[in-house]
Amino acid sequence: MIQPLVALDLGSTKVACAIGLPHEQAPGFTLMGSSLIPYAALSELWSADPLMVSRTIEQALEATAVSAHVQRALVAFDHPALTSEIVQATLPLADEPVSIRAQDVDRLRRRALDQGVGLDREPLVVECLGCSGNGFEGIRDPQGLPATRLRGAFHIVTMPVALRRAVVQAVEGAGLEIAQLNSTLPAVFSSMAEEAHCRARALLIDVGGRSTGVGLFVDGTWCAAAILPWGGLTLATELATTLRVTMDQATAWSLEGTSCRRAPVREVIERRWASIPAAVEGLLTNQPQPDAAFLTGRGALIDGLAEWIERRTHLPVTLCRSPRTSALSDLSRQLGLSAALGLLEQATGTARSTPPPSPHALNRLIHRTKTLLTEYF
Numbered sequence: 001m002i003q004p005l006v007a008l009d010l011g012s013t014k015v016a017c018a019i020g021l022p023h024e025q026a027p028g029f030t031l032m033g034s035s036l037i038p039y040a041a042l043s044e045l046w047s048a049d050p051l052m053v054s055r056t057i058e059q060a061l062e063a064t065a066v067s068a069h070v071q072r073a074l075v076a077f078d079h080p081a082l083t084s085e086i087v088q089a090t091l092p093l094a095d096e097p098v099s100i101r102a103q104d105v106d107r108l109r110r111r112a113l114d115q116g117v118g119l120d121r122e123p124l125v126v127e128c129l130g131c132s133g134n135g136f137e138g139i140r141d142p143q144g145l146p147a148t149r150l151r152g153a154f155h156i157v158t159m160p161v162a163l164r165r166a167v168v169q170a171v172e173g174a175g176l177e178i179a180q181l182n183s184t185l186p187a188v189f190s191s192m193a194e195e196a197h198c199r200a201r202a203l204l205i206d207v208g209g210r211s212t213g214v215g216l217f218v219d220g221t222w223c224a225a226a227i228l229p230w231g232g233l234t235l236a237t238e239l240a241t242t243l244r245v246t247m248d249q250a251t252a253w254s255l256e257g258t259s260c261r262r263a264p265v266r267e268v269i270e271r272r273w274a275s276i277p278a279a280v281e282g283l284l285t286n287q288p289q290p291d292a293a294f295l296t297g298r299g300a301l302i303d304g305l306a307e308w309i310e311r312r313t314h315l316p317v318t319l320c321r322s323p324r325t326s327a328l329s330d331l332s333r334q335l336g337l338s339a340a341l342g343l344l345e346q347a348t349g350t351a352r353s354t355p356p357p358s359p360h361a362l363n364r365l366i367h368r369t370k371t372l373l374t375e376y377f
Helices: 050-063 102-116 161-173 184-191 232-243 247-259 263-273 275-283 305-313 331-336 338-347 361-376
Strands: 005-010 014-022 029-038 072-077 083-092 121-133 136-139 149-160 177-183 201-207 212-218 221-228 292-296 317-319
Touching: 005 050, 005 161, 005 338, 014 050, 014 338, 029 050, 029 338, 050 161, 072 161, 072 184, 072 338, 083 102, 083 221, 102 121, 102 149, 121 161, 121 177, 121 221, 149 161, 149 221, 161 177, 177 184, 177 338, 184 201, 184 212, 184 221, 184 338, 201 275, 201 305, 212 275, 221 275, 232 247, 232 263, 247 263, 247 305, 263 275, 263 305, 275 305, 292 305, 305 317, 331 338
Parallel strands: 005 072, 072 177, 201 292, 292 317
Antiparallel strands: 005 014, 014 029, 083 149, 121 136, 121 149, 201 212, 212 221
């Protein structure tokens, strides 16, 4: 019997929960229920209070109104302490060309992790960007190709060990076991409309509560990211402190964005926003321009943010969320549920459309053919 899947997005200000029933003989799922529950209290970092997160997860599960019993959860989260980097690794294979095996790719991946993960950190996401060897370059799956030495580039996102421990403790405190742990950015990308997935190069900007993620996706692969230590809540807190007003007033001003009539408010907002084009420029160094940029997260509702990013980056910006939420009238809820729905899309095999054919596909076919001819003829 097929069991329902529960997906949790542990944000800085809320828990988003979605429960889906996978289709029995086809990709996809039926959404059984969803919920968006804010934390009862906001600490500087939600991970400092796993018990509060556990209670909010329990409330989110109850609010879906789904009676099915679930034991394991797909979990995504964002946090200012996440770091992203590209790691190069090299693995010698033999003096003469030999066919690359699956275990060789695994050894190369482990070598990259040894180089890119510190003692006090753990990997959260590891993406192979491409491997190179004798006569081939940029192949994500080089198995079967001949080489004497294998080189690879990996995009690795890491998290502090203490943070992982806090996330596990919070989810287990709610009576669930973590089946998969992921970052919010790729989960949100998986939930987005076909318009985003058909782009060969897409830039995704996710404005959360306490952090903003900027990610570059090439043919559906998460190739690079920058984690900025501010979000919608951070912005409101800074306005409240700087201008000595209540949080309610500061939140209202922050949502007005650059259209706010108060010059000090606009100055604070634009100072924070200035880190976005700087991060985009860093990601695109020696890279072709993306086809488009997509803005998501509840912080994306700040008035004028999309237009401001367009002017600074010269990229068309689209507000994007999961098509499954189109029936909801609350835009904030639509954006807040995207990551949880993306986790379900990933788990049921509907996350991405077929990527555009690789320009290296023909070279790879030629190399495989050469290997067969060498071995058998």
